[in-house]
Amino acid sequence: MLTGKIRNQIDQVWTMFWTGGVANPISVIEQISYLLFIRRLDELQRTAERRAQATGIPIANPTFGPDEQALRWNNFKDKDPNVMMDIVQNQVFPKIKALHNEGSFAEHMKDAIFMIPSAKLLDQVVQLLSAINMDDKDTKGDLYEYLLSKLQQSGVNGQFRTPRNIIQMMVELMQPKLGDTICDPSSGTCGFLMAALEYVENNYKQEVNKPENRKHVNNAMFTGFDFDKSMLRIGAMNMLLHGIENPSVLYRDSLQDQGDANISEAYNLILANPPFKGSVDFDIVAPDLLRALGKNPAAKKAAVKYKTEIDENGVETQVEVKTKGPTEKSELLFLALILRMLKVGGRAAVIVPDGVLFGSTKSHKSIREKIVNEQKLEAVISLPSGVFKPYAGVSTAILIFTKTNSGGTDKVWFYDMQADGFSLDDKRTPLFKDGVEPTHEQSNIADIIARYASLTNPDGTPNLASPEHSRKTTEQSFMVPVADIIANDCDLSLNRYKEVVYEEVQYDSPKEILARIKTLQEKMAKGVQELEKLL
Structure with a gap:
């Protein structure tokens, strides 16, 4: 569960994005996703470095080379905000856009745009993310879920997010099993896939961490498709933060x-x-x-017609006009x-x-x-x-x-x-x-x-x-x-x-209703007379 302090910090960052000119909630979540990805790359390399130190086997194809150490999260997070802004905007961000071997999130980075408007805001977001223990996947998953809840509050963008209680109900009804292959063909933020993961982890606590089962969960169990690049990045990050190492979130x-x-x-x-x-x-x-x-299917092509257009010199030309086909x-x-x-x-x-x-x-x-x-x-x-x-x-x-x-x-x-x-x-x-x-x-x-x-x-x-x-x-x-x-x-x-049962309602006769009205009028008149005596 997120503490009230972290929620307040996220709300403050959200407000700063808003006042800084980034009003689209999807863009805000994307920008935070990029920073989470940058931090994850540093953590993965640190893990690989510790393994290399213990085994004596050098790291193959490290993300950050010897001349790129300044680009790592732990090396720029405490720098002056203006220096940090220059490093992230002009060096780190172009680098992560060019990555293709760091999973599906990296694959969807080609069209990403860095939109954080000020060094102050960048520093605030970096400090917030640095203060969160990313070893706890429940905490970082909750953080991202809280961010995604902003989509639902935002109205026009809320269609990307099915209410969480409805998602959880559907997952409970279907009771996914550990060996299932689960798909959402219009995945959006991957809410259904994440709820299915949580169900499996809660109901198969002993089996889920066996090597062969974990491999299935991390690579083949969950698949999401979408044709919105923003949603692909957000969905892939959602799966990463919930512990799926190689999320299969694909453009389609x-x-x-x-x-x-x-x-x-x-x-x-x-x-x-x-x-x-x-x-x-x-x-x-x-x-x-x-x-x-x-x-x-043979009737699926739109009809092609031609119309005559006359240019400024009086020359007639036939122009193709494609009429609207069936839908x-x-x-x-x-x-x-x-x-x-x-x-x-x-x-x-x-x-x-x-x-x-x-x-x-x-x-x-x-x-x-x-x-x-x-x-x-x-x-x-x-x-x-x-x-x-x-x-x-x-x-x-x-x-x-x-x-x-x-x-x-x-x-x-x-x-x-x-x-x-x-x-x-x-x-x-x-x-x-x-x-x-x-x-x-x-x-x-x-x-x-x-x-x-x-x-x-x-x-x-x-x-x-x-x-x-x-x-x-x-x-x-x-x-x-x-x-x-x-x-x-x-x-x-x-x-x-469904059969609707109508209750029979008995109404009093008009004479009885008029008699009650008359009685009420007499009581009112009597009350008025008593008030006059008191004056």
């Missing part, structure tokens, strides 16, 4: 056709909150994703992509907008039919519409399914989530204090996890004795047979199946 437009490099059947767990505020041109989308939505919704394409990326037997928990659940277009129906009929749909959890405020009030749901390619959907578990522990307005104020167990009215998360877990036996087989099978459709959670879902065009909206 997940929906784009990569030909033979398209990823297929590569992961056995996908956790994602894909972007769902846009449409993607057919031109760039992989054909198999379009086919999964019932579309014809497809990104949330539907991501569902098709996730089905392709999963191994057979692989599981997914994905946040989708409510429109995916009941949309009537051919694409909407096609992807729902694929999930219901060809895979195994297990659960639909309807989220409150205020979960993504302040920047979006859209209603969403979590789909949980297993890729089988042979069907298997039997009964689908529906849950109507009403509360997540925070107010559902723009302020998103916590409804209970840290360390206090929330009531069900304050947060449904514990109830969701417990009820979903009851559906499965410890050996992984369905638990037909679960109380969920006997709950009525008037209750907060219930089961719906697949036959009912198919009969409703594979509509997955909770309101399609």
Whole structure:
């Protein structure tokens, strides 16, 4: 846990960035990430130097050569702020931009820009980071999580960060195992991957540090894709600070056709909150994703037309005009992509907008039919519409399914989530204090996890004795047979199946109401007369 003092220091640094002209919260986090990376490079070389001293074997390809010792964190951190500014801006920063063999963070540094506006601010940030014990991955991980929480508070940039309580709930529902390969195809800050790491480390404390398991965790267990360079740097640093030595955070437009490099059947767990505020041109989308939505890839090119233009000399020329081609919704394409990326037997928990659940277009129906009929749909959890405020009030749901390619959907578990522990307005104020167990009215998360877990036996087989099978459709959670879902065009909206019970309200007759009003008027008149007597 971060102390109040460190939080206050971070808040002060944040304010200094803001007043210094760096107003974009993503840029602030990036600048701090660069400094954390610079410090890490020095720590890695110091570890290698100690090893070389003990073994007598010289370091192969050290990051800092004999003539670059002044560029190391421990050598410039106590210098005069102006001298430090010159060293970092003109020597250290150009060096780290040219590194390519220090993991994925270094690979994403090519487009990085040094934006710290003053020597005073640089000195303050360096002193803050120097005071933190970076040997404690929990502390440095918490520090970065606190920085990332600023994204959510910042409104317009908050879409990059799914609320942490929702991420943790989804991870608890999926219960990742030590041997899993886990992917987020729109990783952003890598919040899902970090929550999965924390779950594995907490539930497999003895096994996780065995050499072969640690190697898997550090290199192959977690993969994130994004096409925003800023998010790639932030996500890679997040994974580094949480203890993953070689984070696999890669630049990739997940929906784009990569030909033979398209990823297929590569992961056995996908956790994602894909972007769902846009449409993607057919031109760039992989054909198999379009086919999964019932579309014809052959029709994916925009039509080309020509128009006649006359220049100043009266000469006519034919100019090519490319008209807008067909597009497809990104949330539907991501569902098709996730089905392709999963191994057979692989599981997914994905946040989708409510429109995916009941949309009537051919694409909407096609992807729902694929999930219901060809895979195994297990659960639909309807989220409150205020979960993504302040920047979006859209209603969403979590789909949980297993890729089988042979069907298997039997009964689908529906849950109507009403509360997540925070107010559902723009302020998103916590409804209970840290360390206090929330009531069900304050947060449904514990109830969701417990009820979903009851559906499965410890050996992984369905638990037909679960109380969920006997709950009525008037209750907060219930089961719906697949036959009912198919009969409703594979509509997955909770309101399609939830039965609303209306209470009959008895009203008094008008005569009785008028009689009560008359009695009240008489009492008022009597009270006025008594007041007049007192004057």
